[in-house]
Amino acid sequence: MECQQLAAMPSTFPVGGALTRMTKTVPEKNRRDTNRSDAPPSSSTEMEARKAAILNAVVSEYIATAQPVGSQHVVHAPGVSVSSATVRSDMAALERDGFLAQPHTSAGRIPTDKGYRFFVDQLGGSASLDTASRQQVRTFFDRAHGEIEEMLNETSGLLANLTDCTAMVVGPTHESSAVRSLQIVGLGPRLALLVVVLADGAVQKQSLEFAEDVDEATLHEAALLLSGVVVDHTLDQHGPVPTIKGRTSLNRVVQVALGGLDSLSAAARSDQLFVGGSSRMATAFDAVDTVRSVLTILEQQLVVVSLLRDILDTGLSVAIGTEHGLEPLASCAIVVAPVSVEGQEVGTIGLLGPTRMNYPLALAAARVVGDQLGQHLAEGSRSEGNR
Amino acid sequence: MECQQLAAMPSTFPVGGALTRMTKTVPEKNRRDTNRSDAPPSSSTEMEARKAAILNAVVSEYIATAQPVGSQHVVHAPGVSVSSATVRSDMAALERDGFLAQPHTSAGRIPTDKGYRFFVDQLGGSASLDTASRQQVRTFFDRAHGEIEEMLNETSGLLANLTDCTAMVVGPTHESSAVRSLQIVGLGPRLALLVVVLADGAVQKQSLEFAEDVDEATLHEAALLLSGVVVDHTLDQHGPVPTIKGRTSLNRVVQVALGGLDSLSAAARSDQLFVGGSSRMATAFDAVDTVRSVLTILEQQLVVVSLLRDILDTGLSVAIGTEHGLEPLASCAIVVAPVSVEGQEVGTIGLLGPTRMNYPLALAAARVVGDQLGQHLAEGSRSEGNR
DNA sequence: CATCAGCACTCACTACAATGGAGTGCCAAC
DNA sequence: GTTGGCACTCCATTGTAGTGAGTGCTGATG
Numbered sequence: 001m002e003c004q005q006l007a008a009m010p011s012t013f014p015v016g017g018a019l020t021r022m023t024k025t026v027p028e029k030n031r032r033d034t035n036r037s038d039a040p041p042s043s044s045t046e047m048e049a050r051k052a053a054i055l056n057a058v059v060s061e062y063i064a065t066a067q068p069v070g071s072q073h074v075v076h077a078p079g080v081s082v083s084s085a086t087v088r089s090d091m092a093a094l095e096r097d098g099f100l101a102q103p104h105t106s107a108g109r110i111p112t113d114k115g116y117r118f119f120v121d122q123l124g125g126s127a128s129l130d131t132a133s134r135q136q137v138r139t140f141f142d143r144a145h146g147e148i149e150e151m152l153n154e155t156s157g158l159l160a161n162l163t164d165c166t167a168m169v170v171g172p173t174h175e176s177s178a179v180r181s182l183q184i185v186g187l188g189p190r191l192a193l194l195v196v197v198l199a200d201g202a203v204q205k206q207s208l209e210f211a212e213d214v215d216e217a218t219l220h221e222a223a224l225l226l227s228g229v230v231v232d233h234t235l236d237q238h239g240p241v242p243t244i245k246g247r248t249s250l251n252r253v254v255q256v257a258l259g260g261l262d263s264l265s266a267a268a269r270s271d272q273l274f275v276g277g278s279s280r281m282a283t284a285f286d287a288v289d290t291v292r293s294v295l296t297i298l299e300q301q302l303v304v305v306s307l308l309r310d311i312l313d314t315g316l317s318v319a320i321g322t323e324h325g326l327e328p329l330a331s332c333a334i335v336v337a338p339v340s341v342e343g344q345e346v347g348t349i350g351l352l353g354p355t356r357m358n359y360p361l362a363l364a365a366a367r368v369v370g371d372q373l374g375q376h377l378a379e380g381s382r383s384e385g386n387r
Numbered sequence: 388m389e390c391q392q393l394a395a396m397p398s399t400f401p402v403g404g405a406l407t408r409m410t411k412t413v414p415e416k417n418r419r420d421t422n423r424s425d426a427p428p429s430s431s432t433e434m435e436a437r438k439a440a441i442l443n444a445v446v447s448e449y450i451a452t453a454q455p456v457g458s459q460h461v462v463h464a465p466g467v468s469v470s471s472a473t474v475r476s477d478m479a480a481l482e483r484d485g486f487l488a489q490p491h492t493s494a495g496r497i498p499t500d501k502g503y504r505f506f507v508d509q510l511g512g513s514a515s516l517d518t519a520s521r522q523q524v525r526t527f528f529d530r531a532h533g534e535i536e537e538m539l540n541e542t543s544g545l546l547a548n549l550t551d552c553t554a555m556v557v558g559p560t561h562e563s564s565a566v567r568s569l570q571i572v573g574l575g576p577r578l579a580l581l582v583v584v585l586a587d588g589a590v591q592k593q594s595l596e597f598a599e600d601v602d603e604a605t606l607h608e609a610a611l612l613l614s615g616v617v618v619d620h621t622l623d624q625h626g627p628v629p630t631i632k633g634r635t636s637l638n639r640v641v642q643v644a645l646g647g648l649d650s651l652s653a654a655a656r657s658d659q660l661f662v663g664g665s666s667r668m669a670t671a672f673d674a675v676d677t678v679r680s681v682l683t684i685l686e687q688q689l690v691v692v693s694l695l696r697d698i699l700d701t702g703l704s705v706a707i708g709t710e711h712g713l714e715p716l717a718s719c720a721i722v723v724a725p726v727s728v729e730g731q732e733v734g735t736i737g738l739l740g741p742t743r744m745n746y747p748l749a750l751a752a753a754r755v756v757g758d759q760l761g762q763h764l765a766e767g768s769r770s771e772g773n774r
Numbered sequence: 775c776a777t778c779a780g781c782a783c784t785c786a787c788t789a790c791a792a793t794g795g796a797g798t799g800c801c802a803a804c
Numbered sequence: 805g806t807t808g809g810c811a812c813t814c815c816a817t818t819g820t821a822g823t824g825a826g827t828g829c830t831g832a833t834g
Contacts, residue, residue, distance in 0.1 A: 070797050083807050088798065106797050106813045146650075147592060185568040185584040195582065195590055197572040203582055203592045205534060263533075278665065279682035288675050295666035457826050470778050475827065493784040493826050 051090050052122065053079030055099055058091075059111045059119040063356045068108030113321035113355065116333065120318050120359050127360035129368055133162050141372045148201060148377075152347075153274045155373060159349065160277020162365045165284075165335075165357060166298065167276045168350035170305055172339075172377070174202045174268040179230045179238075184223040184257060189213040194260040196235070204267060206260040214253055222253040226261070235265040273301045284354040285331070293328035294352070308350045311336050317363065321355055333357055337366035341378045349373070438477050439509065440466030442486055445478075446498045446506040450743045455495030500708035500742065503720065507705050507746050514747035516755055520549050528759045535588060535764075539734075540661045542760060547664020549752045552671075552722075552740035553685065554663045557692055559726075559733035559764070561589045561655040566617045566625075571610040571644060576600040581647040583622070591654060593647040601640055609640040613648070622652040660688045671741040672718070680715035681739070695735045698723050704750065708742055718742055722749040724757035728765045736760070 057077035058069045071087040074080055080087065091109055094100045099115040102108075111119065129137070140158050144151050152171045159167030177198040185193045190213055194206045229239040241258065243251055281294050297303060307326065311319045311334060319334045333355045339347035349370045351362045444464035445456045458474040461467055467474065478496050481487045486505060487496040498506065516524070527545050531538050539558045546554035564585040572580045577600055581593045616626040628645065630638055668681050684690060694713065698706045698721060707720045720742045726734035736757045738749045 068797090072797080082805095084797095085799095085807055085809090086805080089806090092799075102798090104814065105799090106795095107815075108797065147594065180574065181570065181572040181582075183568065183570060183582075183584075187567065187586065187588055193584055193588055193590070195568075195570075195584055197570075197580055197582055197592075199574065201574055201580055201592075201594060203580070203590055205584075205588075205590045207534065207588060277686070279679050279686060282669070282675055282679035282682055286675055288669055288673055288678060291675060291678060292666050292669035295669055299664070299666060455826090459826080469776095471826095472778050472780090472828095473776080476777090479828075489827090491785065492828090494786075495826065 050080060050082065051094060052118075053077060054087055054090050055094055055111075055115060056119060056122070058094075058100060058109055059115055062110055063358065066356060068103055068110050070108035073108070111356075113323070116320045116355055116359075117323075120320065120363075123360060123363070125363075125367070127364045129162075129361075129364045133365070134368065136162065137368055137372055141376050144376060149272065149274075151376075152272070152373075153276070155369065156274040156276030158276075159351060159365060159369055160280055162369075163351055163353070163358065163362050164277075164280055165351040165353035165362060166278050166280050166294075168298075168304060168308060168348075168352065169274045169276075169373075170308055170348040170350070171272040171274070172200065172341075172346035173271050174198050174200060174204070174235075176234060177202065177268070178232050178234055182223055182227045182230050184208070184219045184226075184253075186214070186216050186219050192219055194257055194264070196230075196261075196264055198235075198268075202268075204264045206263050206267075208256050208260050210253065210256060212249070212252075214249065218250050218253055221250055222257055225250075225254055226257055230261070235261060235268050271305050273305050275304070281352070284357070290331055294332065297326065297328050298352075304350075307334070308336055308348045311350075312338060312345075312348055317366075318359065331355055333359075335359070335362040335366050337363075337370035338374075339370045339377070340374045346377060347373070437467060437469065438481060439505075440464060441474055441477050442481055442498075442502060443506060443509070445487060445496055446502055449497050450745065453743060455490055455497050457495035460495070498743075500710070503707045503742055503746075504710075507707065507750075510747060510750070512750075512754075514751045516549075516748075516751045520752070521755065523549065524755055524759055528763050531763060536659065536661075538763075539659070539760075540663070542756065543661040543663030545663075546736065546738060546752060546756055547667060549756075550738055550740070550745065550749050551664075551667055552738040552744060552749060553665050553667050553681075555691060555695060555735075555737035555739065556661045556663070556760075557695055557735040557737070558659040558661070559587065559728075560658050561585050561587060561591070561622075563621055564589065564655070565619050565621055569610055569614045569617050571595070571606045571613075571640075573601070573603050573606050579606055581644055581651070583617075583648075583651055585622075585655075589655075591651045593650050595643050595647050597640065597643060599636070599639075601636070605637050605640055608637055609644055612637075612641055613644055617648065622648060622655050658692050660692050662691070668739070671744070677718055681719065684713065684715055685739075691737075694721070695723055695737045698737075699725060699732075699735055704753075705746065720744055720746075722746070722753050724750075724753035726757050726761045726764070728761050733764060734760070 054074055054077070057074045057080060060077075061069045061073055071084040071091060074087050074091075075082070075084050091100060094115075095102065095109065098112055099118060100109040101112045103110060128134075137158070140154075144154070148171065152169045156167040156169045159165070159169070177200040179196055180199050181195075181197040183195045183197075185195060187193055187207075190210045192208045192210070192214070194208050196204045198204070225241055225244075229241055233239070238261070241254055275298055278295060278298055281298075282291050285291050285294075303326070307324055311324055316323070317336055319336070321333065322330050324334065329352075331354060332352055335351040335353075335357075337349045338345045339349060349366050351357075351366055353362065441461055441464070444461045444467060447464075448456045448460055458471040458478060461474050461478075462469070462471050478487060481502075482489065482496065485499055486502040488499045489496055515521075524545070527541075531541070535558065539556050543554040543556045546552070546556070564587040566583055567586050568582075568584040570582045570584075572582060574580055574594075577597045579595045579597070579601070581595055583591045585591070612628055612631075616628055620626070625648070628641055662685055665682060665685055668685075669678050672678050672681075690713070694711055698711055703710070704724065705720060705722050709717050711721060716739075718741060719739055722738040722740075722744075724736045725732045726736060736753050738744075738753055740749065
């Protein structure tokens with residue numbers, strides 16, 4: 001913290017006894033800056049490469065051990081063939097630049113969010129799942145059957161198992177899905193159920209209550225009338241319903257049903273969220289209030305869904321610490337991946353873990369499962385459409 | 388533990404240097420026994436009443452403070468008008484009888500599961516919700532609308548809010564519900580959706596896949612055939628479907644749909660579980676692995692449902708510690724209440740908290756919400772049936 | 775004989791030094 | 805620029821009292 005301020009400070013006047021340190025800080029910072037804008041001298045790139053290697057080594061080891069990493073632990077890492085003293089000096093520079101932090105003097109370094117960010121960025125899309133996991137994903141989707149909601153829920157369980165993170169799966173909305181069938185089923189003299197089947201296989205229902213007794217025939221007629229204007233349109237874009245003269249009772253039923261359709265339309269617009277493996281959060285943190293606040297967030301579906309969407313919209317695939325807005329999740333990282341069917345995003349996959357989560361694994365798992373899920377959904381929708 | 392063995396031991400030979408203690412233990416035990424069988428001397432009942440008062444005071448205070456309770460804290464409790472020395476001797480007796488335990492010598496007492504059990508048993512059904520909470524429940528059910536699943540889910544949230552426990556709501560199965568409507572909606576040339584509406588307002592769907600292309604008319608015909616034998620029966624008790632000669636394609640569709648009906652029948656038999664406020668578990672415990680193991684249990688729907696049913700079947704309304712079978716929940720207590728519609732149990736309400744949970748509140752909340760929920764469900768089903 | 779004041783005792787909890795060690799920053803030398 | 809050496813820092817551990825809440829036991833008492 002203190003060092004960060006030092007580095008950010010304009011080089012006006014050295015503070016206290018830190019003169020020598022200050023004089024070293026400023027050129028260091030300048031070099032980095034020129035490095036970015038101009039053609040860098042080769043010696044500098046070498047330097048930068050080593051620092052990157054050190055940073056990576058620190059992040060990797062910290063992820064593995066959760067212990068602050070000292071210079072001694074890093075000297076044997078690939079790309080670092082220098083003494084611990086040099087590593088120390090580089091680490092100090094990395095700390096000044098905000099990539100590393102020290103819990104206290106005379107302790108090792110731990111990565112900051114910025115450090116994790118660097119680690120993740122240079123990771124690229126290289127990583128892949130090991131064969132056992134890939135096999136697990138494949139058999140899962142081969143055996144996947146039944147209804148989509150159940151499948152999405154099981155997918156969240158699969159992801160949680162693979163990554164040891166809490167997994168979130170946002171299923172497709174039914175917003176743009178056309179109505180295939182509309183039906184009104186009587187349940188009581190004044191009670192009926194509006195049942196709508198959409199082209200994507202979703203079934204939505206809405207109970208209808210009438211002020212007067214309605215017989216089955218009238219319900220049937222009303223359903224036919226509505227079917228005429230709703231089928232093959234989306235729920236929110238249906239045509240006007242003709243009013244039948246002299247049939248006040250029928251018209252009233254139609255009005256009630258139209259209200260029901262509006263409710264369904266609203267419901268179709270909302271996403272469905274499936275969360276799996278929330279117990280993993282209790283394994284990841286040792287502070288029980290962190291667990292509590294994370295669980296509290298997870299209970300708010302709306303928050304989670306919009307969080308995932310926000311991250312995806314900003315083009316990120318990982319949000320670390322405070323990169324998303326939610327403070328309760330400041331010690332968490334979120335890995336997201338889209339689920340696409342024919343180029344169109346229909347869902348989101350999210351993995352929630354501590355900032356020191358296994359990023360390569362999480363990224364690979366999210367990508368692979370997202371792809372497979374998209375493919376699986378595509379198979380379902382391919383056979384429709386041409387009817 | 389040791390003391391418990393002592394008390395259970397036949398009075399043969401004093402052990403070690405505990406002679407004086409032993410001689411005191413035995414008449415103490417005998418008196419308790421005669422107390423139960425014969426007409427007790429009045430001085431003894433007084434004694435027992437005081438011990439009960441002390442036990443209650445200890446449990447109450449431990450629930451409130453989570454700190455071991457010393458004899459000094461109990462002397463001012465109602466029903467205890469004796470000195471701390473006498474309280475101490477009573478507490479020692481209560482410990483020998485297994486109602487209290489000491490974390491270590493020279494610490495106060497904490498209740499054992501048996502102690503909680505006594506506390507809960509003598510609590511009776513006296514407790515009730517405070518007016519604010521009662522009002523909250525009432526407005527909740529007044530405003531409750533929409534579909535049953537959503538409502539049950541929100542009920543779990545309400546319960547969690549009221550009691551600060553994790554709430555579980557098991558909804559009614561659709562096993563005994565008659566079919567009101569059956570429909571087959573085509574989604575693709577070889578893909579269709581079987582949609583069944585039950586009398587209780589549940590809608591079930593099952594995708595059907597055919598080996599060959601099937602046109603809409605055939606689907607409609609098949610639906611009519613099936614409707615004839617299924618409507619007004621439960622899903623698992625429908626009559627045989629007539630085979631139409633010379634219509635192999637139709638018959639094949641019917642066969643596939645019958646398979647779908649079997650799946651639906653199985654699904655109708657399974658209960659639906661809604662869990663709310665799982666984050667409360669993280670507030671209740673300070674050991675993070677306890678939280679993890681509890682969350683792991685909560686993720687297993689089947690386990691939770693059968694757990695609740697087991698407790699309800701044994702006639703209990705509270706299961707404390709190890710009274711249910713699950714070791715991971717040994718430090719938890721579970722309060723259950725049935726949800727009944729016209730005398731028939733259609734669901735279960737469960738509250739999960741630490742053994743030192745607020746039993747009066749939890750019991751009252753479970754009972755009240757269970758009643759209200761049953762009433763609410765009854766209103767829905769009353770208007771059906773006579774159609 | 776149940777009750778109680780008194781007393782010795784136990785033991786977690788806290789505070790406070792002392793020690794060890796992992797790790798750092800700095801510097802002079804290569 | 806890199807490195808070995810060195811002084812320094814500070815956490816973590818250990819040991820040692822001291823404190824206090826609480827107990828069990830005992831002998832006195834109505």
